Amino acid sequence: MTTPAKLITSNPDIKKYEEMDVDQLLAQLSPEEIQILAKEVDPDDSLLPPSQRCSYECSKEPTGPLNRKKLIEHINKQALETPDRPENKPYVPGTVRGKKWVPPQNVNQKNETEKIKIDLDDEYEVALNSATQEEIIDLAAILGFHSMMNQDQYHASLLNKGQPVGLGWDGVTKATQPKAFPPEPPNNTDPDESVRRLKDDDHTLIDLNWNNIKNISDEKFEQLFAALPNNTHLETLSLSNTGITDRIAVKLADALEKNATLKVVNVETNFISPPITVRLVKSLLKQKVIEEFRASNQRSQVLGNKIEMEITKLIEQNPTILRLGLHLEYNDARHRISAHLQRNLDRSRSRRMGHFARQYTGGWVVHHFAK
Structure with missing residues (x-):
């Protein structure tokens, strides 16, 4: 059972209608009266659909389809032809209307600094008064x-x-002059000569640095990566800021899977996508000899959770990686990789200290070297 709606009003002329049911009153109205009453409905009533909140009604039939271009031209033409409203008072040069602004008078106020008295011991007061x-x-x-x-x-x-x-104290507001550092010299490494020495397996070529060399062709990169599998002396390969793309990075990953002497690979500041970065990290598991890999500041600054988790799983399977240069956003990936790198460092330190011990038939004998 629902309580019938009542008409509540403060008008004494229609007090007699308070006890009447609203539905009965609406039933006595004609359709025209109901339509007039509907126009007086509160437009903020959220129970009504938007089409019924607007009291504007247009009974005209549409003259045709909407032509936006002609409508804009008609509006612009009507705006240009409509004369401006005349001013009530014409502009007269030099006439001041309204209240004129008068600048305030300069009042010489004495800046009196308020001194704060600090109660110090005699010993501190004597020491501060005599201090330079x-x-x-x-x-x-x-x-x-x-x-x-x-x-x-x-x-x-x-x-x-x-x-x-x-x-002294006068130098507080003075800025320190910046120190002038000379610009970094350009990389004078000859790519053709480097590729030739790499193909010949030159034993003196241990560190190959192509950083910041511009306009290296894809063919030159392909020749470099084709010579990597047969080289047995190169330990450091630096290709930072050389414009490496995904196609070249895939060839580098194939070369890393076949090279057994490289220890440091740097491909920072290039145009390698996150999936190809995963491909490079995965290539380190083939030979398991690379100790440092850097690939930050690529085309995509954010790798994403899926890519970071894949890299984390690949790093946790690598027992030789000691340093990884990648920007990881999620704490889980950073903590897991950091913990694994620390374990690899501890394992590497133990292997380096192993040369102090020799294994005999009877067990381990530690040799103490006298100074």
Whole structure:
């Protein structure tokens, strides 16, 4: 059972309708009266559909399909032909209307600094009164008052080098002059000569650095990677900022699977996609000789959770990798890789210390070398 709706009003003329049911009142109205009443409905009523909240109704028939271009042209033409509204008061040069702004008078106010009295012991007061300016600056550096001095004063105090001449407290607002460093010299490595020495398995070619060399052709990269499997002396390969794409990176991954002497590979700042990065990390599991691999700052700054988890699983299967240069976003991947790299470092340190021991038939004998 529902309670019938009642008409609640404060108008004394229609007080008599309060006891009547609203549905009975609506039943006595004609369709025209109901339509007029519908126009007075609160437009913010959320129970009504949007089409019924708007009181605007157009009874005209459509004249044809909408032509947006002609409509815009008609609006622009009507705007240009409509005359501007005349001003109530014409503009007269030099006439000031309204209240004129008058700047305030300059009042010479004395900047009176309020002195704060600090109650110090006699011993501290005598020490501070007799302290020099350099000693006060050193004391501020020891107490950590960085905002009271510049960088030169702070570092000079910590290193006990003596304060720079002419700075004092007046040097607080002066910025430290930046040190001019010479630009990095260009990479003068000859790619053709490097490829030739790599093919000849030159025993003096241990570190190959092509970093920052521009306009290296794909054919030159292919010749380089084709010579890697048969080389037995190269240990470090640096190809940072050389414009390596996915197609070239796949050939590099194939070469890493066949080379057994490389220990460091650097392909940072190139255009390698995340799936191909996974392919490169996977290629390290074939020979298990590479100790350092760097591939950060690629085309995609964010690898994604799926790619990071794949890289994490591949790194956890690699017993020789010691350093990995990749930007990982998720903490789980960072912690798992960091823990595995630490285990590899401990294992490598144990192998290096193993040369102090020799195995005999009776067990392990540790040789202590006398100084």
